Amino acid sequence: MDKFNKPYDPKETEEKIYKIWEKSGYFNPDNLPVAKPKNSKTKKIKNFCIIMPPPNANGSLHLGHALMLALEDIMIRYKRMSGFKTLWLPGADHAGFETQVVYEKKLEKEGRSRFQISREQLWQEIWDFTQANKATMENQIRRLGASCDWSREKFTLDNDIISKTQDTFIQMYDEGLVYRGKRLVNWCIKHQTGLSDLEVKHEERKDPLYYIKYGPITLATVRLETKFGDTAIAVHPKDERYKKFVGKEIEIETLIGKTKIKVIADNAVDPDFGTGAVKVTPAHDPTDFEIWQRHKDEISAPIEVIDQFGKMNLIEHFPNNEEVKKYHGLKILEARKIIAEEMEKRGLLFKVDNEYKHNVGLCYKCSNILEPRLMPQWFVKMEPLAKEAVNAVKKNEIKFIPERFKKIYFHWLKNIRDWNISRQIVWGIQIPAWFCENCNEAVVSKKKPLECKKCRHKDFYQDPDVFDTWFSSGQWPFFVLGYPDAKNYKNFYPTSVMETGWDILFFWVARMIMLGLYKTKKAPFQYVYLHGLVRDQDKKKMSKSKGNVIDPLGIVNEYGADALRMALIIGNTPGNDPVFSEDKVRGYRNFANKIWQATRFILINSEDFNENIKPKFSALDKKRFKELADLKKEITKLMESYKFYTAAEKLYHYFWHTFADKIIEENKSRLNGENKNDRAAAQALLVTIFNDLIKMLHPFMPFITEEIYGHLSIKDKPRRRGVGAPTEASEKLLIIEKW
RNA sequence: GCGCCUUUAGCUCAGUGGUAGAGCGUUCGAUUCACAUUCGAAAGGCCGUAGGUUCGAUCCCUACAAGGCGCACCA
Numbered sequence: 001m002d003k004f005n006k007p008y009d010p011k012e013t014e015e016k017i018y019k020i021w022e023k024s025g026y027f028n029p030d031n032l033p034v035a036k037p038k039n040s041k042t043k044k045i046k047n048f049c050i051i052m053p054p055p056n057a058n059g060s061l062h063l064g065h066a067l068m069l070a071l072e073d074i075m076i077r078y079k080r081m082s083g084f085k086t087l088w089l090p091g092a093d094h095a096g097f098e099t100q101v102v103y104e105k106k107l108e109k110e111g112r113s114r115f116q117i118s119r120e121q122l123w124q125e126i127w128d129f130t131q132a133n134k135a136t137m138e139n140q141i142r143r144l145g146a147s148c149d150w151s152r153e154k155f156t157l158d159n160d161i162i163s164k165t166q167d168t169f170i171q172m173y174d175e176g177l178v179y180r181g182k183r184l185v186n187w188c189i190k191h192q193t194g195l196s197d198l199e200v201k202h203e204e205r206k207d208p209l210y211y212i213k214y215g216p217i218t219l220a221t222v223r224l225e226t227k228f229g230d231t232a233i234a235v236h237p238k239d240e241r242y243k244k245f246v247g248k249e250i251e252i253e254t255l256i257g258k259t260k261i262k263v264i265a266d267n268a269v270d271p272d273f274g275t276g277a278v279k280v281t282p283a284h285d286p287t288d289f290e291i292w293q294r295h296k297d298e299i300s301a302p303i304e305v306i307d308q309f310g311k312m313n314l315i316e317h318f319p320n321n322e323e324v325k326k327y328h329g330l331k332i333l334e335a336r337k338i339i340a341e342e343m344e345k346r347g348l349l350f351k352v353d354n355e356y357k358h359n360v361g362l363c364y365k366c367s368n369i370l371e372p373r374l375m376p377q378w379f380v381k382m383e384p385l386a387k388e389a390v391n392a393v394k395k396n397e398i399k400f401i402p403e404r405f406k407k408i409y410f411h412w413l414k415n416i417r418d419w420n421i422s423r424q425i426v427w428g429i430q431i432p433a434w435f436c437e438n439c440n441e442a443v444v445s446k447k448k449p450l451e452c453k454k455c456r457h458k459d460f461y462q463d464p465d466v467f468d469t470w471f472s473s474g475q476w477p478f479f480v481l482g483y484p485d486a487k488n489y490k491n492f493y494p495t496s497v498m499e500t501g502w503d504i505l506f507f508w509v510a511r512m513i514m515l516g517l518y519k520t521k522k523a524p525f526q527y528v529y530l531h532g533l534v535r536d537q538d539k540k541k542m543s544k545s546k547g548n549v550i551d552p553l554g555i556v557n558e559y560g561a562d563a564l565r566m567a568l569i570i571g572n573t574p575g576n577d578p579v580f581s582e583d584k585v586r587g588y589r590n591f592a593n594k595i596w597q598a599t600r601f602i603l604i605n606s607e608d609f610n611e612n613i614k615p616k617f618s619a620l621d622k623k624r625f626k627e628l629a630d631l632k633k634e635i636t637k638l639m640e641s642y643k644f645y646t647a648a649e650k651l652y653h654y655f656w657h658t659f660a661d662k663i664i665e666e667n668k669s670r671l672n673g674e675n676k677n678d679r680a681a682a683q684a685l686l687v688t689i690f691n692d693l694i695k696m697l698h699p700f701m702p703f704i705t706e707e708i709y710g711h712l713s714i715k716d717k718p719r720r721r722g723v724g725a726p727t728e729a730s731e732k733l734l735i736i737e738k739w
Numbered sequence: 740g741c742g743c744c745u746u747u748a749g750c751u752c753a754g755u756g757g758u759a760g761a762g763c764g765u766u767c768g769a770u771u772c773a774c775a776u777u778c779g780a781a782a783g784g785c786c787g788u789a790g791g792u793u794c795g796a797u798c799c800c801u802a803c804a805a806g807g808c809g810c811a812c813c814a
Contacts, residue, residue, distance in 0.1 A: 007776065184812095202811080209814085221814060234814095270813055278814050287812040358813080372812095404743070411742055412810065506810090537751090539807095571752050571762070575744090577807095579751055583763065590776040601773035646753075649761065661778075668772085 003711075004603060008596035010560025014703045018142050021706075026736050027149045029085040033736060048084040049492035050076060051477045051525075052148055053500045053508070054091035054156060057130035058099040061140045063534040063542065063568070063580055064501060066552040069146045070565040071531060071644065072499050076147055077699035078639050081739035087492050088148040089480055090141065092134040094157045096428040096469030097199075101191065101365045103129055103427070115192075119426050119464070126427050127157075140553055145561045145702045147735065152488070154480045156472060157429070164479050165472040166432040166446055168519060169378075173444045177381050177518075178421075180433075180442055184289045185420055187373035188363040189310040193424040194377055196468055197417060198506055200361040200370060209356035210340060211275065213348045214261065215250040217242070220274025222358065223284070224343075225335040227254065228314055228327075229305040230261060232280040232298075234291055237265035239276050255342050256314075256323040262299055266291045283374045302374055306332065310371055332371075377422040378431060378465070385514040386413040392513060397523040401642050402575040405505060405530055412506050421468040428466030435461055474511030477524040484520075495525045502530040502575055529642060532577035534568070539579060555585055562701035563589040569700060570648045591652060592704050595697070598660050599708050602686050605671050624663055628689055635696050636739070648700045655693055663689065687712070698734055709734035 003012070025031035029047070050072050055065050072088060080086040103126050104114050114122055134155065141148070154161065172178040185194035207222045217233055233250070235242040245263040252261055268287055269278055282292035283302035292302060307313040312335045314324040326342075327335050343349040361370045390413050392398055393406060400406045422431065432446045438457035443449045448460050472479075477498070481489040494516075498509065509528055516524030535541060536548045543549065555564045566588035572578040617625070631654055638647040667686065690712065694705040 004773085007774080197811095219814085223814075268812080268814095273813065281814090285812080285814070287814065290812070359811085408743060408809065415741085415810070539751095573753075576752090581751080581763085584751085586776080587762070590774095593774065593776050597774035597776090599773085604773070649753080653761075660774090664773080665778090672772090 004596065004600035008560075008593045008704060010562065010592070010703060011557070013707045014143070014145070014556075014561055017703050017706050018145065020733070021147060021735055022142075022150070024733055024735070026080070026733065027088070027147050028151055029087045029149065032080065032085055046084045047087070047491055047496075048076070048079040049087040049089070049481075049495040050497050050499060051480060051495055052088060052090045052146075053498075053504075054093035054154075054473070054476070055137055055141075056095035056098055057092045057134040057137065057155075058095055058102040059133060061137055061144075061552055063550055063552050065140075066144055066564060067531055067534055067568045067572070067578070068499065068501070069141060069144045070568050071529065072497075073144075073146050073148075073565075073702070074569070074644050074699040075497060075499070075642075077702060077735065078739065080147070080735065081695065081698070081737060083738070085491075087152070087488070088146070089152050089154070090138075090146070090148040090150060091154040091156065091476070091480060092130075092137060093473060094130055094155070094427065094469070096466065097191075097193065097195075097365075097423055097425060098469070099126060099130060100425045100427040104191075114426075122426050143553060143556050143561060145565070147702070152480075156469070156476070161472065161479050162429050163446075164483070165429050165467065165475060168475060168515070169467070169471075170432060170444055170446070172380065172518075177384065178444075179379055179381065180376055181379050181418075182374060182376045183379070184283075184286050184372040184374055185377055185422075186361060186363075186370045187308065187375070188366065188368060189308065189371055190366045190368050191363065191425075192308065194373070194375065194420055194422060195363065195370070196420050196470075199364050201364045201367075202359045203362055203367075204357055205360045206355065206357050207360075208340075209274070209353040210343075211350040211352070212343060213350055214252040214277075214279065217245065217250065217263070217277050218275050218350050219277040219279055220353075221279055222356070223281070223336070224339045225312065225327075225332055226281040226284045226305060227279065227339070228256070228312075228317070228324075229281045229283050229303040230279045231282060231292065231300050231303060232295070233261055233263045233277055234266045234269050234280050234288075235263065235277050236269045236271040237267065239265075239269075239271045242277060253346070253348065255327075255339065255346070256318060256321050264291070264295050264298055266294060284372055286372055289372070289374075304374055306371060306373075308373065377420050378433070380419040380421055380471075382416045382418050382514075385518055386416045388517045389413055389510060389514045392517055392523045398513060398525065399527050401527060401529045402573070405502060405528070405575060409505060409510060413510065419468070421471045422463075422465040423468055424465055426466065428469055429472055431463045431465050431467060433463040435463065437461060470507050470511050471515075473508060474515040475519060477512060477516060478520050493520065493524070494522050497527045497529055498525040499529040499531065501533060503533060505530065527642075530575050532572070532575060534580050535577050537579060537581050539577070550580065550582075555582070559585045559589040560592060560703065562592050562703050566591065566648060566652070566700060569644055570652065572645050574642070588652075591656065592701065594656055594660060595694075595701075595704055595708070598655075598664060599690070599711070601664060602690060603711065606687065620666070624689070627658075628692055632692060632696065639699075644700075651693070651697055651700070655697070659689060659693060694734065695737055695739060698737075702735070706734045709737075 021027065052072060053068060055061060076086050076088045107114060169178060186197065186200050187194050209220050209222055210224050211218055211220050212224070214233055219233065235246065242263065246265045247263065249260040249262050251258060268291055269276065280288045280291050280299070282289045283304040284306060289302070292299060303317055305312060305314055305317065310332050312327050312330045314328045318324045327338065330338065340349060362368065363370055390410060393409065400409070432444060434443045434445060434449055435441070436452040436455060436457050437459040439452060439455040441452050441454045443460070448462070451458050477495055478489060478493055481493050483489050498512070500509065512524050516522065533541060540546060540548060552564060563585050567580070567585040568578065631650070635647050635650060664686070694708055698705040
């Protein structure tokens with residue numbers, strides 16, 4: 001009771017309560033006191049499962065995580081109280097490239113570089129780094145009140161996950177869904193790895209557009225430096241201006257001598273752009289690469305003139321050519337400038353358009369221009385997978401909240417291209433493939449092959465590349481449940497809800513659907529709930545470089561997790577980016593105290609309660625009961641339709657402005673009056689209402705409600721018998737009370 | 740280029756085919772009685788613009804405008 005003599009202090013309560021919950025074992029569905037089915041034939045045990053999107057183990061939690069945890073915890077707690085066997089399975093993500101980038105920055109600060117560290121040592125260092133982060137994050141998740149089952153926690157580099165991921169790759173290879181192809185990949189010269197198309201961000205740039213003379217033809221290009229790799233000139237087939245040249249070789253003066261080059265016709269050329277003629281450089285441009293694929297018989301193989309570091313590499317292709325040395329080894333932009341000068345000198349530069357704007361692809365991490373580079377990589381054939389993924393959603397096997405993301409999802413899948421899953425980094429799951437040291441034949445296998453089938457050679461080396469991290473996390477929902485034969489998998493798969501940010505709809509959600517359907521023949525979840533990105537008060541994205549990142553734990557320390565959760569939930573509809581403000585949190589901290597003070601009032605006024613007096617409810621009491629019952633129906637409906645933002649707001653409003661401001665106030669006179677009967681009735685009324693309200697508030701504000709429940713259930717045990725409350729109340733925790 | 744979204748009170752956002760809602764903020768007032776992390780009251784909106792459907796539109800349809808975003812091989 002002394003506790004109630006001061007404002008509510010979350011610090012005194014929250015960590016203590018979390019320990020009680022953890023000790024109770026109720027986070028684990030196996031320990032839940034699920035009502036025995038009355039009729040075992042018709043009534044099945046109801047399961048509800050959410051796989052927590054594993055936070056990246058390369059830093060600490062941000063507000064987006066806090067939002068994710070709040071939403072999922074609300075769903076889980078509501079379902080748990082509604083009698084479901086609830087499993088919320090936590091995890092942590094090694095986050096491949098993301099983590100390696102973070103770690104490389106750390107190395108840079110220390111004056112080191114990953115290219116000077118052995119593979120084994122780098123792996124070990126990043127391993128230690130992620131393990132430390134993981135431990136921190138687990139505690140942060142606890143501080144936010146997440147009622148997840150820690151006994152089932154998984155890490156994306158657990159041995160079974162690694163092994164199963166490799167199995168899938170092998171299976172897909174055997175079934176022709178994975179292939180090794182030498183194609184243009186998005187190469188980052190800083191990070192020295194290829195990236196998937198999703199990891200490319202496009203930005204508009206203004207670059208000079210050079211009009212240059214290739215013999216009788218003038219053509220326009222930005223990328224002058226690739227001219228040494230030209231293998232053709234292309235024009236549109238219907239372009240009258242160039243018809244006479246098509247199929248013929250024309251002599252052109254390059255800067256390193258004279259050569260002949262063929263003119264070809266291809267529909268990819270836009271006759272209205274520039275002069276309607278383009279130079280074709282298949283080794284350094286995706287469009288040109290595709291043109292080459294269509295004209296393989298007519299023109300020579302691609303010539304790579306830029307190396308992996310973004311420098312001119314010419315000597316290899318043009319040995320014994322003195323002129324070449326002038327450009328060899330130059331960086332792209334330097335080369336471009338010098339070539340332009342040289343061409344101008346020789347009268348080969350017709351004009352320069354300095355206002356030309358176009359889109360360039362950048363590395364989404366370092367914003368360096370990505371260099372299209374011709375190299376062999378492992379690709380996943382997307383079309384068959386995408387088709388199934390579209391069908392599953394069309395057939396409503398998976399529903400999106402909000403629904404509009406369906407359209408975006410379809411749009412993406414319709415235009416999908418094959419997925420490059422090779423990464424030239426160490427931090428990840430190594431690809432189970434081997435190359436013959438003699439003939440370079442690739443063998444897909446976990447174990448080192450004994451002999452090359454092609455050349456009988458016996459020495460192999462393993463592909464040093466690792467998987468795109470999303471290739472393994474795309475299989476997370478069923479791997480963590482112990483696919484294919486574990487009990488967890490049988491009980492909880494397909495899972496109920498996948499709740500995550502809309503920003504990873506393609507990266508993760510779509511891949512989970514595709515790979516889930518492929519491996520398990522089932523959609524991995526029934527609902528996709530997509531939350532928005534938490535923004536600062538100026539609606540800006542929070543990022544370390546902007547310095548506007550808010551540490552959720554700082555907020556928790558100051559105002560309590562309950563207040564933070566309410567601030568994140570209320571006014572936040574799915575799919576829309578919420579704006580975060582500390583004022584809002586302060587408001588809900590005040591609300592927590594309001595709940596606290598109302599409790600105090602009730603406890604004070606029921607101290608000398610006489611349990612022999614049966615409550616006689618007044619007409620007004622009954623009216624209030626009716627209102628409460630209506631509210632409960634309404635809230636339940638909102639919970640079922642995933643409108644947590646409205647449910648929380650209504651509860652807030654009812655508690656404060658109806659229960660506290662009206663009901664308590666209108667009962668004050670009764671409590672202070674002479675009529676004992678009336679007094680008893682009033683108290684029973686208050687307690688009953690109270691019992692319902694803290695139950696409904698519990699999913700949203702789990703800590704304070706559990707704390708109060710502890711005080712109420714001990715104190716009010718005798719009286720609650722009269723109003724049909726559960727027995728053994730003092731033994732019970734609110735977390736498993738009936739909704 | 741293809742596509743998605745937004746536009747409602749000063750701010751952040753809900754919402755419904757039948758004369759507009761919340762939180763915060765603002766203004767005025769109260770207050771030894773659970774709570775100043777309080778209570779009561781008030782001000783404040785032609786629900787982006789123009790058409791259409793309808794007995795009736797903020798809500799449905801069309802166009803337009805402004806803003807945001809996603810996808811995309813135009814050199």
